[in-house]
Amino acid sequence: MIETPDLPTRRFSPFASLLILFGLMVVLGSIAQIAIVYPLVKFLTGADFAAGAADFIAHPQDYPHSWLATMLMQAITSVFSFILTAYLFWYLTEKRNIVFVEKGSTDPLIWAMIVVLVIGYIPLNSLIFEWNQLLPLPQWMVDSEKQLETLTKFLTQFPSFGHFMLGLLVIGLIPALGEELLFRATLQRLFERWWGSPHVAVWLSAAIFSAYHVQFMGFFPRMILGALFGYLYVWTRNLWVPIFAHFVNNGFVVVMIYLRHRQITELDVESNEAMPLPYALVSAALTIGVLRLIYQRSQGVIPQS
Template sequence: MKKGTFENTSGFAQISLLILIFVFCALLCIILLRLQMPLTSGMREADILRITLIIQDLIIFILAPLLTQFLLWKESTKKALQLTVPYFPVLLWGLIAITSVSPLIDLLNTWNQGLHLPESMKGMEQWMISSEKAAEVTTNTLLNTDNWGGFIVNILIIAVMAGIGEELMFRGVLQKILINWTRSIHWGVLCAAIIFSAIHFQFFGFLPRMILGMVLGYLYVWSKSIWVPIAAHTLNNALTVTLTSSTFNKGDKLIETVSGTPNNLGYIIIGTAIFAFSMWRIWRFHQVQSALNK
């Protein structure tokens, strides 16, 4: 097929194509994981999880969006995905924004975890709780390390590779399709953020992850460079890995202190104010660039 074969198709057709390629890559990933099982026999569970994540990120979240954009848009990959070098102040404000919004995200996470479904949906709630606990066990197994080598590998996989892959998929391709389909930046960003959160299958963290997805979505639109949300996503995940108490299972006092700090109203207010100012600066950049390009 030629590049941009499906460029003039409907938004529904383009989403269907993305889903089809996603499923194909997921099946390919399953096949490769089964083939490598004899090679990983006897390895530690954490190392097997790391190999699984590497294969998953490369095939599902990097190969799939690259194939999709090739079939959807005739323009070069660099232009289609906005792989342009970002304006440095905008990149810096993006990193400040993703860091300063963390207290608010933590508060929303605490609130989200306290939600309960109606009694009539008790069975679904129990399934959601079981899924959440299973995900927590997997995460703790992956992060549980007492050496810097394991920590660095976790940063590369969970922060760098996930940041690149998920942003290519959800912002670079999915969000662009949705914006073009709905003819609205805001609806496109919101719908992509909902799908981004839902696909993680961690329901008691759905709202904060959706808000995070919206922040990354606007960073992409306003900065006009996918490297800004990639850098922000990578930093967010790196902080999560670093400040998770199971990261260094021998115990690190600084990490224990920071990760154990309760939600503080002062931190939330100050952080939210810095976040709002940072996003405003990026939005102003977008407005100026849009005016200059007219």
């Protein structure tokens, strides 16, 4: 079903819109933390998260039921800070719901191409990530990165299939939906309206998307990935397309970590080492080629064989 955007009853200035958007993120995120997360963590682990969050995040293994508590904390925070923020922003400022599909149905072949694009981009992404790590960064950024890396490795320990499925939901699906609603359907659309350039909108929202994760040793590869999602949205005008691409990216990592822990594969997607240069070059050619095909298909141009 195709949705047609309603004409907004009013529009705020760029500064006021951004103030409302980020204000909603702060308010809703705070409500989630104080009203739900803190009591939930206290109930499950006995930890006073409000007073000792730093120790809990640095040493989650020292607390009982901390894996489940941290997963639920991630899910609740994402729902409030991303999904509810985006919906409430559009309701307050545009007086309408978020439009997911703005034009005709997306070419079915594009969905298969996205899987090839996201997985095929991984070798090139590893090379960019290794280059990003060589950049000089303040010590506090490095320390913060290591702390987050420790927490990520703790969360991606899946002792059972049930743990894996919950991880796929919390790490894969919920962020894909929430972050695309906020950064593509909301922030990118606002930037495109204000500057009139989809390219400025894509890269600016991608930079903010990457900076929000506060992982500066992977800032540039995450920004480029955000830009890929952004262009998929611009070309197809179907929000489900970047949501699907985002989920494939996150979900592939979760699946490969689970398979490696089960000793089904030896591929280590958590490694910080770049893949060999020939792999990266093939990945670059594949990424460019598939992006070109997706653009042509989304514009109704069927490439001749």
